[in-house]
Amino acid sequence: MKTIRSLGVLALILILCTALICPSASAHRVIVQGRVSEIQIKAYFGGGDATPMADADVEIYAIRDGQEELYLTGKADEDGMYYFPPLIGVSEYRAVVEESGHKGEEMVNLTGGAGLAEAEQEEEGLPLTETIAGLGYLAGLAGIAMILAARKMRKQYEKE
Amino acid sequence: MVHISDGVLDPLLWEAGWAVTAIILVYALSKMKIEDVPRLSVITAAVFVVSLVHIQMGPTSVHFILNGFAGVMLGILAYPCIFVALVLQCFLFGFGGVTTIGINTVNMGIPALVAYLIFKSGTGPDISSETRKKASLSGAIAGGIAVVLALLFLAAELLTTGEVFLETTVLVVITHIPIIAVEAIFTGVIVGFIATVAPEMFRQ
Structure with missing residues (x-):
């Protein structure tokens, strides 16, 4: 009889241990909360x-609601980064960055994400296409200048 | 660093910049001859492209200007040269701003004209292979001073935005020391070379 009681106590301990070892969330509702805690601004020199x-x-x-108001001012860190928490109910922000006469701005739209997508495309390397285009414009301008100068010369000759 | 962006300066200042630029441009272009055009175009191309050569100096980024070189080589035509280069840099590279093209041209163009006067007073009217050392030295001084003057103009204008003049001036000059040195050496060497091989280029 004593042995049967001891076995019963042992079985009870085993059941309790099993219950304790089981994953704690097995009998709980899983709650995942999403929250945007900060927006990142990155400012760097192009070129x-x-x-x-x-x-x-x-x-x-x-x-x-289309009305713009100054929310925060601050300074970028040494990597040109600035972080700020979004306001509840406001999804659109305009970030203006200025340093020694250089100024740039970026629209950040949390609903559209357009601003963030653009920000992720960091400029790298020299703008070769723009450079070649610039040299092309210069060649065209030189041509126009020569036409005008030649016309001026011809008028002078005709006067003489 | 010498390209001021839109929205930084007081409108009165950039409007005055446009007025000064328009007057000097009209005068300079009235003096342009057909034989000046190829030289003007080549040096404008150099000034346009050289702004892409950046050097990282501490917390900021500096680039070459070549306004002194343009002044020495072109005289009064350095002003339209810098104007065209700045227009292209603004629209193609996004350097500076549209409203500030006039004042940026003043900042780099007036020192270019001063560089020309320094060069001419240093060399005299006759430049030849015999006087190339003098020409080279005058060119180097003019090339360096043009950059320093451009930085002083920039610092004076930023004063109106609330920046502290002395701090800003010291910061921009210190960060541009390599640019001042390289542009002085570059202008000196090129002027010396041209004085040897084609001194007629300086007879304007």
Whole structure:
């Protein structure tokens, strides 16, 4: 009789141990919460080397119902990065970055994500297409200048 | 760093920049002869492209300007040269701003004209292979001073935006020391070379 009781206690301990060892979430509802805690702004100089705009002045404007209001001001870090928390109910922001006469701005739209997609496309390397285009424009301008100068010369000859 | 962007300066300042630029452009273009066009185009191409050569200096990025070289080589025509280069840099590379093209041209163009006067007063009217050392030295001084003047113009204009003049000037000059040195050496060497092989290019 004593042995049967001991076996019963042992079985009870085993059941309790099994219950404790089981994954804790097995009998719970899983809750996953999504929250955007901060928006990242990155500012750098274009033209090939993508040097970060370190210590640049940053102004963040919140756009609510088409009305723009200054939300935050601050400075970019040494990597040209600035982080700010979004406001509840505001999904559109305009970030203005300025440093020693250089100024740039970017629209950040949390619903469309267009601004973020553009921001991820970092410029790299020299703008070869634009450079060649510029030289082409210069050749065209030189041609126009020569036509005008030649016309001026011809008028002078005709006068003489 | 010498390209001021849109929305930084007071409108009165960039409008004044456009007015000064328009007056000098009209005068310079009235002096242009047909034989100046190829030289003007080649040096404008150099000024346009050289802005892509960047050097990272501490927290900022600096690039070559070549305004002193343009001044020495072109005289008064350096002004339209810099104007055209800045227009192309603005629309193709996004350097500076549309409204500030006039004031940016003043910042780089006036020092270019000063560089020309320094060069001419240093060399005298006759430049030849015999006087190439003098020409080279004058060219180097003109090339360096043009960059320093452009930086002083920039710092003076940023003063109106609330920047501290002395701090801004010291910062921009220190970060541009390599640019000043390289442009002075470049202008000196090229001027010396042209004085030896084709001194007639300086007879304008």
